[in-house]
Amino acid sequence: MYPAILANVARHITLTAEECASFTALLVPQHVVRAGLVVEAGQRPPQLTFVVRGCVRTYTTDAHGREHSLAFATEGWWCTNFQRPEAPTTTLTLQALEETDVLHLRLDQLEQLCEQVPKFERFFRLLFQHGYLLLQRQAEARLKFTAEVRYAHFLRYYPRLHQRVAQKHIASFLGITPEFLSMLRKKRG
């Protein structure tokens, strides 16, 4: 479990053995079966989740019960669940699309960690900076490109994901219905 996340951290900062230990001590591991939920509903403090193995989908559910996917995360990627249980307006759910292993880091413990080991300020600064850029690009793409073009982008940038994730999930990520995505695919050939 830990080597993967330590390698991820090592991409930006260098830790001593002791610092590694105080980091991993804060991580909560979880195994999730295929189609299972990462952290059950109702009991999720704001936290970051690192995917060690498998694939996680972040989605929200609207008033009609329809699911809208916001992000996919495979091995070596982080996903975020900053929503507090008290604020029910915007609630995110994390679902494992495969047999999955994750590590959780609660947001309050992230703060603690940064105080104890200031190097982590840098790591998470870069993590959020890159995440911010990614979200901004996605928002831009959603506004300026048609669903057809966005699907082509998706295939180009995440060629592997396409094979691991159901089309209905890709459709909901693109902001269209599965039926419409099916039509777009037929059109392309």
Next chain:
Amino acid sequence: MYPAILANVARHITLTAEECASFTALLVPQHVVRAGLVVEAGQRPPQLTFVVRGCVRTYTTDAHGREHSLAFATEGWWCTNFQRPEAPTTTLTLQALEETDVLHLRLDQLEQLCEQVPKFERFFRLLFQHGYLLLQRQAEARLKFTAEVRYAHFLRYYPRLHQRVAQKHIASFLGITPEFLSMLRKKRG
């Protein structure tokens, strides 16, 4: 110019007079007239922009020449332009909607600053962390709510902006046409 941005920084970290000086030394001030562009096209390195006075709109232009607004920033807010001139696929433009004063911090100088004054790692970590959360919420809202509901949210959360920003810009931020927004408003009364 500087007191505003120093107060903004002071919300998260405490700086010595010397540190303040090495920070402000990196900032590039710019005055922009109403409807003018913040940093002319073609010459914008990836950078952060702090709005001291006025109002800035971040937008992108699609293949048909239509503008899509991604964000608005008024006094005390930051906006980002991480796009490199070399990557023309996604290009953001910052436009002043009023007589505006801004301060620019180039991304490479942000890195320098963080190395010199590690406290800034913390400041920008929080800045990007909050920005990330905001973008994620906006993406979620765009997927799960209709334009009508999103407009109601916009009015509730940014009641002042509504008075300062043209409706066509609000429409493009919501992802709809000005005509359709006009119809929604008529419907509400």
Next chain:
DNA sequence: CGTCTATTTGAATGTACTCAAAAGCGGTGG
């Protein structure tokens, strides 16, 4: 006060959606 831009209004259009049903595919158990 005049001009230019923004907003409103209306009609026609089209894109993407809903609903229902068939076909395809994969996972599971016999």
Next chain:
DNA sequence: CCACCGCTTTTGAGTACATTCAAATAGACG
């Protein structure tokens, strides 16, 4: 290993929502 069962994807018809285009009105700025 094969057959069944259930979920996913495809297909098609009808529909609704939001768009485009054009023109009139309102409003802002010089």
